Amino acid sequence: MAESASKRLKTSGPLIGTHSGHFHADEALAVHMLRLLPAYADSGLVRTRDPAVLETCHTVVDVGGEYDAERRRFDHHQRGFAVNFPGRPTKLSSAGLVFLHYGRAIVAQRLGQAEDAPDVDLLYRRLYENFVEALDAHDNGISVYDPKAVAAAGLEKNYSEGGFGLGAIVGRLNPRWNDPAPADRAEAQAAEDARFLKASSRIGEEFDAELENYAGAWLPARSIVQDAFTKRSQHDEQGRILVLEGQSVPWKDHLYALEDGTPSVLYVLYPENPQPGAKWRIQCVPESKDSFVSRKPLPEAWRGFRDEELDGISSIPGCVFVHAAGFIGGNKTFEGAKEMATKALV
Template identity: 75%
Template sequence: MAESAAKRLKTSDGLGVKIGTHNGHFHADEALAVYMLRLLPAYAGSSLVRTRDPALLETCHTVVDVGGEYDAERHRYDHHQRTFTTTFPGRPTKLSSAGLVFLHFGRAIVAQRLDKPEGSDDVGLLWNKLYESFIEALDAHDNGISAYDPKKVEAAGLEKGFSDGGFTLGAMVGRLNPNWNDPTPSDPAEAQAAEDDKFITASTRIGEEFSRDLDYYAKAWLPARAIVQEAYQKRLQFDPEGRVMVLEGQAVPWKDHLYTLEEQEGTDKKVLYVLYPEKPVPEAKWRIQSVPVTKDSFQSRKALPELWRGARDAQLDEVSGIPGGVFVHASGFIGGNKTFDGAKAMAVKAVEF
């Protein structure tokens, strides 16, 4: 079982193990794989060997991204074999060394952060969420898999409107490799040590991003789930068709949880607007936000009325017929009112436009 790898290591192998990976140009997947392993107590005192020499790799307890072997029993986690097809449960993307390490040790990492058993529902939820939100992009990048089918993009005649700088997680690590014309020590051992230092910098850099994601989902996203569940259950109080959801105490990360709740319920009565106070204080102004079609979409299920868009203050009061208006964004995805009653009135009127 994937989740038992860390348990076996902890109980039978002790501290001070040696991790092996390849030298030369480094990539995001093995940089993160090494970082994730070292989050666990059993690897906290580990040393690192970067080589392609099979004899040296054989001396390593755990080997990632090199060696041509995937065998969790022997702690070998390479993905470059022609026969390798392993994916994360329920996902289509072929794993890289980061995905392999997360597959086998991710539950232990999450359980350690939550201080809960590996088999708990919350650990399983975050294990899946972290893979989809962070690790899978690295697996795809290392395996040359595009987020969009290139043939379909070409057939649709789509072109980039501007350069995004190629700033992906993988590119971030790639930029930390030595430049082709950087000075290199003449002594091979010194040259390897200098390269290893850059790798450690890269491993720490991407690892910090992973840890930030882990902390966010553990400390903010997961606790928000119960709040969104309660608001979803109360939504019929504000609209008979459940099109308005109110977060009564304060704003929390709600999109993922709302989509999950709607999918679980199987309803075709989707929430169109979410209301929440700007701050968790009694006199706070309120926001009304249109639910996007997908989490990262700029398209709303139902944007606020065209007539309101771009209006502010007294002008918004006039065009909406609702006192206390603060603003409505020019795209109609969000607006504000001085009071909850005003924001609720905006939602009630907007659903009927």
């Protein structure tokens, strides 16, 4: 039996199908990503588990028990499914499948470049590894760490991460078990569908923001960090001090890539803003992107002090502060910040 008009959340363009009932982050993102492309911009959406209705859909995600890219069928629940993103170990969900086949086009559209352009390939892989893969793992029940290895090491969490994951953001938008539901089936489905659209929009906002950050800020920073990396021996013979002239840019990912597994830089210096006379910061390079452990923290004797008191302790004029954890500090001038870095190297 055909679906009622109330279940077709949009009525023009190719029809997308996904399952009804409790929704998840992967199909919510899959639908959003499809609709970023011109071919799907005005697509209809039907949420059902009826095979006959799904057969009428142009594209089906997260339901139907079939993965066939030529027929635009993107489910991952069927027995024997074991598709991964190139070079990554995580089994794909519907979000990963859609991104695998349409992610390049989405990135190319944002950059205004051909799909085979190097920058497109770079961001395609970065977006998967830093956004989509987490949804694939969450939907497939894959832990961040091997549970057996964690148990064997006797590790326990210091605190709860709460409901801040992407899956939780979407999960909260499902109806609660004790929410009153309309007695009329069509009205109940329409209410559920409205929640799904909100979920798709919500996680879509996060995806769009991630893409925009990579395209608008992260990628343009590459050449700036590359130039500073090339010149680092001007500030320290061993290349342990990197100076970003003009203003700070996102540097961690690019620095780790440039070092290529051989850590060398310990401190990064940059002005607080691009205005003349701006104060300067000295930041310690973390052991890894998400680590709070610095390769070489600023001296313990400086930590937690400010201004003239810090000047006296460090014997460096113009000090502004050093954080109590020793990972960042500041000085009124570049010369002062560089002297802080040079003394901290000892």
